[in-house]
Amino acid sequence: MLVTDHSDVVVVGAGIVGLGVADAARRRGLSVTVLDRSPAAAGATVRNFGHVCLTPQTGRAWEYGSVARERWLQLGHDAGFRVRQDGTWVVARHPDELALLSAAADQAPDGTPVHLLDADEFTARVPVARAVGGAHLPADLQVDPRRAAAALAAHLERRGVRFRWRTPALGVEEGRVVTGRGTLTAGLVVVAVNHDLDHLLPGLAEAADVQRCALDMLRVDAALPAPLPGPLLTGWSLVRYRAFADLPEAVAVRDRLHAEHPRWAAFDVNQMCTQQPDGSLLVGDTHRRGAGVDPFLSEEAHELLLDGAADLFGVPRPRVLERWQGVYASGPEEFLLARPAPGVVVATVTTGIGMTTGLGFAEHAVQSALQGEGP
Ligand SMILES: Cc1cc2nc3c(=O)[nH]c(=O)nc-3n(C[C@H](O)[C@H](O)[C@H](O)COP(=O)(O)OP(=O)(O)OC[C@H]3O[C@@H](n4cnc5c(N)ncnc54)[C@H](O)[C@@H]3O)c2cc1C
Structure with a gap:
């Protein structure tokens, strides 16, 4: 079992949204731990086309996608994976x-x-x-999803983000995450578990019709x-x-x-x-x-x-x-940003555009949580 361990931010889920949250928090000088129940990213983030399809988006998806496009280009450069810019x-x-x-x-x-x-x-x-x-x-981009997710996690780890793989979150509440390996405490908990929201926080998933x-x-x-x-x-x-x-x-x-x-x-x-x-x-x-x-x-x-x-x-x-x-x-909307308890934020892309928008949505989720704004 882990001894109780504290970070400014604990992120549950190491898909593109969780990695984006970790990157956004790390760049703001915060200590970050990411935990995932799998030995490596294994969810939608490695199962998709790797298509960063900004042009077909509108509204908030286009806004998050525009931020995400810049982050993909920067992270591809920093983490050493290819981001195709052929549209x-x-x-x-x-x-x-x-x-x-x-x-x-x-x-x-x-x-x-x-x-x-x-x-x-x-x-x-x-x-x-x-x-x-x-x-x-x-304007659209393409990445190799399997390579990108692994390279991003390795890059963040080199920059000081701690990863705890094979560590399922069993429950989240103000200031802490109870895991299958003990308890982690945090100033801010961000839940980025995609469709598994219905396992971790079933009441919220049901209420939001996810x-x-x-x-x-x-x-x-x-x-x-x-x-x-x-x-x-x-x-x-x-x-x-x-x-x-x-x-x-x-x-x-x-x-x-x-x-x-x-x-x-x-x-x-x-x-x-x-x-x-x-x-x-x-x-x-x-x-x-x-x-x-x-x-x-x-x-x-x-x-x-x-x-x-x-x-x-x-x-x-x-x-x-x-x-x-x-x-x-x-879900009925393209994004779900919720605060089920003080200091706990849920960030879920609720349609199939997380590779396009996830990095921008993550920036927004971190920024609004740090500013104390409601979702
Ligand atoms: C087949 C397919 C094709 C797609 N194509 C595209 C595309 O081309 N372009 C595009 O923009 N979008 C595409 N999407 C959508 C995109 O892949 C998703 O929106 C995005 O990957 C979601 O990222 P995420 O981080 O929220 O979730 P995920 O990548 O699913 O990550 C969630 C992580 O949470 C972990 N987890 C879950 N529960 C727990 C728990 N209790 N404790 C610890 N860890 C937990 C999981 O192990 C997982 O690693 C596609 C999706 C699919 C399925």
Whole structure:
């Protein structure tokens, strides 16, 4: 058992939000301990596409994402992991998708432009089988999620942050965290456990209507004719991300996609992919929400994703290298910042944009807690 041990800040959870909180607190001169029940980050932060998709965000997500973008660039430099600055590529395979991209281009903020491309310009850069056009979102970034999470933790440890792995938090209250290895005391406790909020603080999760959202993901060998120049989004992404989905032009895209592909709609697919440093593709994803999520993975969902990738790139059905399920917290708002007890802050990204926004949201959570502001 640990002897009781004190830090200015104890962070529960070593995903991107917890690491961001640790970084923000450390830079403000505070002593920080991060604890995680796993031997290394193993949650959503290592199971995602590594897509820092700032351009498609609006409102607070865009604001946190703008801060996060700068933090990713700085931390990539300081911690020694690659942050690709090649932007996102969005393929339009139907005129209604191009019309939606065109409307988004007219409204895009200066810092996150949407550059339209015609079919020839797009297919010259991105190895898709067919396109009526597309767009380049140059402000967006890409990281290798597995490498980034490990490098960030190692970097923070070198800068004095203490990590306690394989240490589950059993309860949090004012000034202390009770763990499976003893008690830690702190001036400020930050809970950054993503969907596991429903285990640690079930009453708060229920009151805030936080559910679990489970996603199917694949890493495949797709034998692409040329490398991807960055993350690739499709029409399915346009009807999901708010800077596109909130535009009137999105209605026609959504109605057509759902009518043409009812099974894709049933699995709530966001067809997108990113390429990894070894050339393999991360392909996804599906979405299922509930208080608990079914652990049994549907082969039909995987077949849809594989056939979709073959059709997208005009290649044979890709060979699967890895399959996994990722889970994130899902709520009525995009972020949950709560104070369940004095000196205890809960910071949860409650939709699937934590890699884009988490580092900025963490800065805000620390700043407002130190200023004594309510959530
Ligand atoms: C398949 C998938 C694809 C995604 N793609 C993208 C993307 O491309 N771009 C994007 O912006 N976002 C994406 N997201 C969302 C993003 O990954 C998440 O929003 C983000 O990683 C959440 O970070 P987190 O730190 O809150 O949670 P996590 O990374 O899940 O970390 C939580 C940590 O808390 C620990 N923990 C839980 N309970 C306890 C406890 N009681 N005691 C101690 N430790 C505990 C866990 O072990 C875990 O390490 C995706 C998510 C998924 C699942």
